[in-house]
Amino acid sequence: MVPIIVSACLLGVKCKHDGTENFCPEVMEKVKSYPGVIPVCPEQLGGLPTPRVPAEISGGDGHDVWDKAARVYSRNGLEVTPSFIKGAEETLRIAGMFKAGGAVLKSGSPSCGCGWIRDGSFRGKHVEGDGVATALLKKHGIKVCHEEETRLIDSFFSQQR
Numbered sequence: 001m002v003p004i005i006v007s008a009c010l011l012g013v014k015c016k017h018d019g020t021e022n023f024c025p026e027v028m029e030k031v032k033s034y035p036g037v038i039p040v041c042p043e044q045l046g047g048l049p050t051p052r053v054p055a056e057i058s059g060g061d062g063h064d065v066w067d068k069a070a071r072v073y074s075r076n077g078l079e080v081t082p083s084f085i086k087g088a089e090e091t092l093r094i095a096g097m098f099k100a101g102g103a104v105l106k107s108g109s110p111s112c113g114c115g116w117i118r119d120g121s122f123r124g125k126h127v128e129g130d131g132v133a134t135a136l137l138k139k140h141g142i143k144v145c146h147e148e149e150t151r152l153i154d155s156f157f158s159q160q161r
Contacts (some may be wrong), residue, residue, distance in 0.1 A: 002101035003036035005091065005137075007112050008044075010104065010147050015041040019051035022106055024147045030154070031104075038098055042111040042133040045094075046087025048080065055080050057110050058120035061129025062088075066136065072110055075122050084111060088133035095142055103137055104153055107146035114146040 008015050009022040011031070016022055031037045044050060053074040060070030065081060072081045088111065095103070105112035113131035118124065134144050145152040 001034075001036045003038050003098040004031070004034065005038050005040055005095050005100050005103035005105070005142075006031060007104065007106040007109070007147075008039035008041045009106055011037075011039050013039060013041065015044050015050050017043070017050070017052050017054045022147075027104060027147050027153070036098075038094060038100060040091050040094060042087035042091045042131075043083070044087070045090035046083035046085070046111075048083050048087070053078070054122070055084070055110050056118045056120045056122060057129075057132070061117055061127070062110075062113070062132040062135030063130060063139075065132050066139070072132065073120070084132040087111060088136040091133045092136050092140060092142075095137065095140075100142060102143035102145070103134075104145055104147060105131070105134055107148055112146075114144045 010024040010027045012021050012023040014021045053076050055072050055074045064070035072084045109131050111131045111133045114134045116126045117129045119127045
């Protein structure tokens with residue numbers, strides 16, 4: 001059985017920026033019979049508190065952050081890029097320790113977003129792209145999908161067994 005990383009907020013852990021969670025019954029249903037689930041919150045792993053001021057990537061996506069072409073800022077203007085980088089690196093380290101075969105991460109997040117994130121304007125607008133942790137996991141060959149990709153999640157878990 002190959003372990004799978006899952007955004008802790010999707011499993012009901014209150015680690016979201018506002019101190020709540022993003023509980024996803026569909027993900028919980030799929031993972032509760034899968035013994036190799038490793039919950040993570042890259043933002044907490046990067047040392048950010050909960051609750052915390054929400055953050056968004058400015059100037060691109062997570063891949064651009066790794067290329068030093070974009071930065072992560074909180075809504076109050078504080079640059080938090082180093083915390084996002086540290087959290088992504090810790091997530092990758094955990095994935096490596098457990099030899100994780102993939103990840104199911106929270107869509108839209110500046111850390112975990114897979115396929116789309118918010119645009120950095122704090123106006124709720126979405127753009128194509130990946131979060132900082134997702135970009136690093138993908139760069140290291142780890143498959144990533146988000147909670148709304150139920151068909152992919154099904155095939156993903158069946159391939160890992």
